[in-house]
Amino acid sequence: MTAHQKSAHLRKLKNQLIRLQDHGIDEIPCNSQLDLSSASARPSQSIPIRSGQTGIAQALDHIRAEMGDCDRCKLCEGRKNIVFGSGNPNAQLVFVGEGPGAEEDEQGLPFVGRAGKKLTEIIEKGMGLNRAQDTYICNIVKCRPPGNRDPESDEVSACIPFLEKQLQAIHPKVIVTLGKPATETLLGRKVAITKERGQWQEYKGIKLMPTFHPAYLLRAYTLENRKAVHEDMKKALAELKR
Numbered sequence: 136m137t138a139h140q141k142s143a144h145l146r147k148l149k150n151q152l153i154r155l156q157d158h159g160i161d162e163i164p165c166n167s168q169l170d171l172s173s174a175s176a177r178p179s180q181s182i183p184i185r186s187g188q189t190g191i192a193q194a195l196d197h198i199r200a201e202m203g204d205c206d207r208c209k210l211c212e213g214r215k216n217i218v219f220g221s222g223n224p225n226a227q228l229v230f231v232g233e234g235p236g237a238e239e240d241e242q243g244l245p246f247v248g249r250a251g252k253k254l255t256e257i258i259e260k261g262m263g264l265n266r267a268q269d270t271y272i273c274n275i276v277k278c279r280p281p282g283n284r285d286p287e288s289d290e291v292s293a294c295i296p297f298l299e300k301q302l303q304a305i306h307p308k309v310i311v312t313l314g315k316p317a318t319e320t321l322l323g324r325k326v327a328i329t330k331e332r333g334q335w336q337e338y339k340g341i342k343l344m345p346t347f348h349p350a351y352l353l354r355a356y357t358l359e360n361r362k363a364v365h366e367d368m369k370k371a372l373a374e375l376k377r
């Protein structure tokens with residue numbers, strides 16, 4: 136096995152372990168003859184789900200399995216990893232962004248770069264929640280758009296059925312859309328995010344709160360923008376506690 140193949144196997148194994156942790160599995164029996172190639176290739180739904188988990192985690196695994204090594208749009212050409220989503224499948228709060236960036240593509244996980252750290256700060260310091268336990272995080276497209284551009288309409292059309300199924304399976308109490316592309320995609324119309332952020336909307340019977348994308352906050356780190364996101368999250372939190 137070449138160094139490149141070993142590194143690819145290790146990355147897949149790491150992602151699989153993170154997904155197990157998302158499903159509440161903190162430890163797995165490990166024999167000394169661990170075969171990395173077979174471990175990384177094993178489909179996630181073959182891994183036992185700890186008793187007490189609902190069928191939501193399994194439903195998400197089925198959606199991920201249906202996606203496979205997806206080539207339904209041109210974003211497959213430049214990606215390293217499909218970034219399906221992470222967090223607690225039983226969460227009442229789902230954050231939806233627009234698409235993975237470079238770090239997310241590398242790790243196969245959403246919101247793990249600079250914008251992800253800002254989102255974690257908003258969730259944990261701002262809202263007093265635990266990101267892994269209290270939220271589920273995903274994007275409208277699961278592969279990285281080149282140069283971090285907005286996803287194009289054909290790419291969104293190809294990928295959106297997976298997000299719709301994720302949201303249908305999780306059926307959270309509140310969806311927070313991060314930025315204009317995610318908000319427009321779920322509402323199915325044009326949105327002026329600076330005007331409409333902070334105003335409750337609805338997506339298939341689920342309350343939806345549009346707010347700024349954390350990457351925008353990093354670019355325009357003004358007191359006004361920080362206060363706006365803080366106010367939006369206060370509304371989301373109040374709804375979660377109702």
Ligand code: SF4
Nearest residue numbers: 205208211277278294
């Ligand atoms: S963005 Fe979505 S539809 Fe396009 S290749 Fe990736 S997973 Fe498939």
